[in-house]
Amino acid sequence: MKLRRFATQELATVYVAAMVESLITRESHPVLGLATGATPVRLYDRLVEFHQQGLSFAHVTTINLDEYVGLPATHPQSYRRFMHEHLFDRIDIPLAQTYVPDGMAINIDDECERYDAVLDTYPIDLQILGIGRNGHIGFNEPDISLKTRTHVIDLTEDTIKANARFFPDVNRVPTRAITMGIQSILQAKAIILMAFGSDKADAVRRALSGEVSTEVPASFLQMHPNVTFVLDEEAAQQLQTGQLLQASEWSRPHPW
Ligand code: PGA
Numbered sequence: 372m373k374l375r376r377f378a379t380q381e382l383a384t385v386y387v388a389a390m391v392e393s394l395i396t397r398e399s400h401p402v403l404g405l406a407t408g409a410t411p412v413r414l415y416d417r418l419v420e421f422h423q424q425g426l427s428f429a430h431v432t433t434i435n436l437d438e439y440v441g442l443p444a445t446h447p448q449s450y451r452r453f454m455h456e457h458l459f460d461r462i463d464i465p466l467a468q469t470y471v472p473d474g475m476a477i478n479i480d481d482e483c484e485r486y487d488a489v490l491d492t493y494p495i496d497l498q499i500l501g502i503g504r505n506g507h508i509g510f511n512e513p514d515i516s517l518k519t520r521t522h523v524i525d526l527t528e529d530t531i532k533a534n535a536r537f538f539p540d541v542n543r544v545p546t547r548a549i550t551m552g553i554q555s556i557l558q559a560k561a562i563i564l565m566a567f568g569s570d571k572a573d574a575v576r577r578a579l580s581g582e583v584s585t586e587v588p589a590s591f592l593q594m595h596p597n598v599t600f601v602l603d604e605e606a607a608q609q610l611q612t613g614q615l616l617q618a619s620e621w622s623r624p625h626p627w
Contacts, residue, residue, distance in 0.1 A: 372595075372598050372599075373599040374579075374600045375599060377601070378603070379603060380603050383565065383601050384413040384414045384416075387565060387601055388414055390497070390563060391414075391418060391497065392418075392426055394496055395426070395430075395431050398496060400432065401431050402432045402433070402434065402493045402494060403497055403499070404434050404435075404497065404498030404551075404556075405435050405436070405454065406436050406501050406509075407450040407453045407454065408501045409501075410566065411499055411565065412457055414565070415457040415458040416457075418462065419458065419461040422462045427463055428462045428463055429463050429465065431464055432469075432470070433459075433469045433470065434489060434493060435469075435471040436508075436510070436550060436551050437450065437509045437551065438471050438474040438548060438549050440474045440479065440523060440548055440549060441474060441547070442545060443474070444473075444475075448537050454469065454471060470486070470493075472549035472550075473549075474549060479523050479549065482549060483523065483549060486549070486551070487555070490555050494560070495558065495559035496559070496560050497559065497560070497562070498561070499563055499565065500562060500565070500589075501565060502566050502575065502578065502589050503530055504571065504573070505574065506574045506578060508564070509550040509556060510524050510526065510548040511550060511553050513527070513585065517585045517588055518553070519552045519554035519555070520552040520554060520555060521549065521550065521552055522549070522550065522552055524550055526545070526548060531544045531546065553588060557592075557595050560597065561597040561598075562592060562595055562598045563601055564578075564592060564600050564601065566600070566606040567603045567606050568606060569606070569608060571605075571606040572605060572608050572609040574589065575602060575607065575609065576609040576610055577589075577590065578592065578600075581593070
């Protein structure tokens with residue numbers, strides 16, 4: 372486990388963008404696991420800037436974590452549309468190399484199986500994650516058990532409330548989503564979790580508590596050999612010195 376704390380989100384996102392560049396310039400067929408939400412928006416802006424300065428994504432495959440059930444790809448709040456607006460339409464990645472679950476699939480179970488097959492075909496080199504205020508990663512919500520592979524999940528009230536900021540009102544927020552499972556996330560060769568702002572501080576503290584609990588899905592990341600938590604000061608504010616040191620002690624170099 373590696374922990375990197377930055378004074379500002381801007382600095383933190385430049386750091387992550389540089390890690391992404393490092394991967395995609397070294398690998399001939401890099402696979403990026405991508406996230407949506409407010410947290411990675413600046414990261415995608417930085418990657419677009421890098422692209423404008425010559426960085427190509429033509430050989431990159433991307434696999435997104437999740438998608439709302441019931442929103443077509445054209446819906447302003449669908450995660451497919453989010454990815455197009457913030458990244459795909461602004462870089463040179465062929466769209467056939469971009470994977471997002473289909474929230475409108477007629478048979479959702481088949482769609483989950485199809486997504487697992489994609490994950491088996493394209494093992495993720497670097498997974499970018501945000502974290503929910505409740506400790507979720509992807510849409511793996513706190514529960515008495517967690518699912519390993521791609522599945523449909525009922526979103527918790529907290530997540531629906533948190534995501535209502537993107538919708539005209541809370542009643543329009545979809546209540547179900549398709550998400551990669553915990554095992555699929557942990558199979559990524561390297562993982563970067565980004566968390567910014569004081570409303571993430573409690574989730575970050577619990578994710579790094581030294582205990583693993585299905586009530587804090589992000590805590591499972593402690594078991595992965597190559598995870599970096601990239602935080603701003605506010606998201607790191609509840610971490611104790613001991614926790615910071617312990618997190619850094621687990622540090623291992625990235626494989627690329
Ligand atoms: P956010 O969401 O980036 O919009 O805060 C993160 C998440 O819920 O995983």
